[in-house]
Amino acid sequence: MLLFHLRCRPLLVIRHGEASKPSDQRTSSHCINRACECWNRHSAASRLRTWKSKLITFRLNEKQLHPRVHAFRGQEASTRVWPEPDPYETEKLEFDVKQQTLLLLACLTGLITGGGILVFSKLIHEIQDVIWQGQLHNGCTVWLRHTPIDKTWPQLVLGPAAGGAVVSLLRTAFGGFEQQPMPAWRWRPRSLLPAVPLQQIWGQARNALRSPAKTVAAAVTLGSGASLGPEGPSVEIGTSVARTLSYLFVRQKRYRQTLLAAGSAAGISAGFGAPISGVFFAVEAILSRESGSMKGKESGVAVASLLLASVCAQTLSKTSLGAAPLFTVPQYSIQATELPLYWALGALCGLLCTAFAYCSEASSATFRSIQDDGVPAWLLPVAGGLLCGLVSLAYPEIRYQAFDNVDAVLQSGIRGAQVYGPALILQILIAKVLLTSICRSSGLVGGLYAPSIFLGAALGMAYGDVLEALLPGLLMSPQQSFGLVGVAAVIAGNCRVPLTAILLLFELTHDYSTVLPTLGAVGLSYWVSLALDPSKAPPAKEQPVEDEASAFDKASR
Incomplete structure (x- = not known):
């Protein structure tokens, strides 16, 4: 197949059975013009057979070309033999160029992802300010609990319902948020480009805009106060940027997968402010599922791409958003003699993750049955947001409030802060x-990391309160230490990324003493959640389990 070289390096085209004269040295533009003429004269099949059998194209830089050309001057054309290039050197050169290009694209992916997450965070805050008229501030969770309902019910109830309506409108306009695979991009002469119908052009443009539309829908969902998190959309931003760049500049499938992993690492790094956790997330969630991504020579460029993308994204987000942690880490201490207590907490976190999985399966089945009964699909996100608003009247901690609810639970009872007793925390856990x-399941857009962090912190604090009541004066570790370990354990069980959960807690606390109890708790939580996973149970024959994200996605397709 003819290779068009648009670079400034000269081309030498040699036909089988004859050698070109030095005076007939072809230039890049001349070769391209001749190729385009033959392209127009022959059909696709004939062109492929003719050029593949008659033309051999060698790429040579000027330092190699001109001395050889001058050396052939004065010789007869019939005696000139052009030396064949070393195939090993050619393959090594192309391999190095591809890897260098991949590293540059990984840096570009990190920078664009960091900027996209910055815009995403600003958009969430702007939507919150529009709904609440600037009333939300640090400590808004406690403020909402103590403020009379008659002053806050319009924002609490109508805000998520309006957000669900906007999400339905965006999903309907773009035909869903799942981006279809894009066709392979190849350069072709303008005369060979087929006439594309206007309807097909609009379909391709709508497909390309689905990812930005999903980001806007996630910002509306979170800004209105639904019970989801921003880290999932942050990963979506990174993978969308990587998918676009790989579509334009990368042809090899293995390199495309590496670039997608770099985009997900950049999303976690910028979303959490944890670059190491972003790298491990990409390895656990993406590269570990690919059989050849981390083997041989490919492992070096894969690891380097993840590190560069994560660092670039974190640098940009840190410069713009600051280095403040997601939530305030309280004072705590961990005793080695109490490690079995943390391991028991890990088992409880695994049971909580299992309950969440069963609840998700049940809610998805419920929304599917509601839709089968004739309820319009666009009403489902509105109903989900409305129900979330009604429950938040009694438990405002379930709303997304940029981890202010996590701060309120972890600071319980410290310096006169709001006290969350075990009974109240249990009610909040069930509602959350x-x-x-x-x-x-209703179709609202968001991630599970922020809800998992809150569930782990609340369960750990309640567990510490119960231990304090059962073992008065014998418990050395404060309640906050159990809350922090519970954060990592629930993330590992819900999101299936145990190593990422351990490193994330370490990056948030900057304390090595949390690693030992966290290792055991995360391991037990991960094991329990996998052993009791409802998706592994054989489905009933009359109700087969379908692989659908939500009932609304099913209707959109």
Whole structure:
């Protein structure tokens, strides 16, 4: 197949059975013009056979070409033999160029992802300011709990319902948020480009805009206060940027997968402010599922791409958003003699993750049955947002409030802060599990990391309160230490990324003493959640389990 070289390096085209004269040295533009003429004269099949059998194209730089050309001057054309290039050197050169291009694209992916997440965060805050008229501030969770309902019910109830309506409108306008695979991009002469119908052009443009539309829908969902998180959309931003760049500049499938992993690493790095966790997330969630991505020579460029993308994204987001942690880490201490207590907490977190999985399955089945009964699909996100708003009247901690709810729970009882007793935390846990499952199944857009962080912190604090009541004066570790370990354990069980959860807690606390109890708790939570996973149970014959994100996605397709 003819290779068009548009670079400034000269081309030498040699026909089988004859050698070109030095005076007939072809230039790049001349070769391209001749190729385009033959392209127009022959059909596709004939062109492929003719050029593949008659033309051999060698890429040579000027330092190699001109001395050889001058050396052939004065010789007869019939005695000139052009030396064949070393295939090993040619393959090594192309391999190095591809890897260098991949590293540059990884840096560009990190920078664009960091900028996209910055815009995404600003958009969430702007939507919150529009709904609440600037009333939300640090400590808004406690403020909402103590403020009379008659002053806050319009924002609490109507805000998520309006956000669900906007999400339905965006999903309907773009035909869903799942981006279809794009066709392979190849350069072709303008005379060979087929006439594309206007309807097909609009379909391709709508497909390309689905990812930005999903980001806007996630910002509306979170800004209105639904019970979801921003980290999932942050990863979507990174993978969307990587998918676009790989479509334009990368042809090899293995390199495309590496670039997608770099985009996901950049999303976690910029979303959490944790670059190491972003790299491990990409390895656990993407590269570990590909059989040849981390083997041989490919492993070096894969690891380098993840590191560069994560660092670039974190640098840009840190410069713009600051280096403040997602939530305030309280004072705590961990005793080695109490490690079995943390391991028991890990098992409880695994059970909580299992309950969340069963609740998600039940809510998805419920919304599917509601849709089968004739309810319009666009009403489902509105119903999910409305239900979330109604429950938040009694439990405002279930709303997305940029981790202010996590701060309120972890600071419980410290320096006169709001005290969350075990009974109240248990009620909040049940409401949070139910509403997160409903919001996700109804078609609202968001991630599970922020809900998992809150569930782990709340369960750990309640567990510490119960231990303090059962073992008065014997418990050395404060309640906050159990809350922090619970954060990592629930992330590992819900999101299936145990190593990422451990490193994320370490990057948030900057304390090595949290690693030992976290290792055991994360391991037990991960094992329990996998052993009791409802998706592994054989489905009933009359109700087969379908691989659908939500009932609304099914209707959109």
